[in-house]
Amino acid sequence: MSAATKIHGSAWKYGDNVDTDVILPGRWCHLLKPEDIKGHCFEDLDPGFPDKVKVGDVVVAGDNFGCGSSREIAPLAIKSVGVSLVIAKSFARIFYRNCINIGLAIMVAPDAADAIAAGDVVEADLAAGTIELPSTGTGGPGGTESPRGRVFTSIPFPPFVRDIFNKGGLVESLRDHFKDGVYIGS
């Protein structure tokens, strides 16, 4: 499954320092397959989230999202329930890299994270690094006015990182660089 370049979904809003223990508790770390872990996503943060979230929805959070233990299945849990993008003021560094590795789209956008309210419909363009909110958004100030509402910017990932997201993660992206076990270049 690959991350779409353009994203459209409803926002689920959380605070600062959301740790990997509440994203995917250690008691489920023995599970490996997305279909097995998806039912436990945000189990200790927002019980019932997997049943409430819709495919394509967007998670919006404050600072230091994904802090704590470096468990790759934490971003995998978020991806497996169908979340298309996580927008945060900042990400914990290992979680940030794990998101690239497993192909969960992320954007660092402090103003957007402040302005987006739970339930807002968010449109994002990963290649352009833009996040657009309809004028009905209820959040705080910031952004620039557009015909549709307000636009916030994030520094887009360079093309080779977007390629990893698009292919669905690091391992999937590397498959294109190998043929019959031999490296054939990028």
Place this chain on the structure above:
Amino acid sequence: MKVDQVVIGSCTNGRIEDFRTAAEVIRGHKVADGVRMVVLPASQKVYIELAKEGLLALFAEAGAAVSTPTCGPCLGGHMGVLAKDEVCFSTTNRNFVGRMGHREARVYLGSPAVAAATAVKGRICSPEEVTGRKAPASEQAPGGAGGTESPRARGAGR
């Protein structure tokens, strides 16, 4: 604060000097009734040194479960997974919600000396209460009882 479980060791605070410190507090005492105590050396090297110094026996005779080096209770994986409303004092490095088991269990973090004293008394307390002598400042509980994890805590453990 009464505790149900004490964990000493893991990759954090599981060095030989940590266990020597804890052993000095617990020597001649038993783990309090109703308290589970788990001892987790950080490495095979530490485990072997504990054996040579007689500390595996000391902890076991005091009533602790002594494990080979492994991940386990720190992340609610196995050994001493906390039930609802249980309280644990641990020398491990994280006490996020649900970290060591049930999301309504509580985890206090602190030093090996305070953990050993807590195991003996069954409540979070200073090592002085057990040994009768003042511990070096480095071995005392921060703020009297266990510290809490800062959101900025670093680490790459699971």
